[in-house]
Amino acid sequence: MKIVELKTGLFPDAGTVEAALAHLRGDQEVERKDLTGLTLESKDAWDDVAGAILAADLVVTL
Template sequence: MRIAVLETDLFPDKGTLEGALAVLEQAPEAHQLFRHDLRRPKLTEHEWDVVLDAILASDVVVTV
């Protein structure tokens, strides 16, 4: 399963989500995690294109 992880710091329970994602990362043959840091100010247009491509290509999108 392809999983796009969007790092945003929007949720106070980030630790819980990170714990669940760590379990998924232990099975790379079953799950591929692609992390994108959206916390940086002023992402370029190209960086947003990469994020959007990852979202469209993923089976699941998780916002942390």
């Protein structure tokens, strides 16, 4: 299973979910995307994020 982890900084309990994903990394493919510094002008980065989301089986937002 391919999992995409989107780091947004929106959720105060993100550390708990991040720890669970770290545990899964041995068995699953987890791709991490840090969205915290992206702006509307970061078009290439947003294209990369969109591609990762479309290719994923599961998307987790932190």
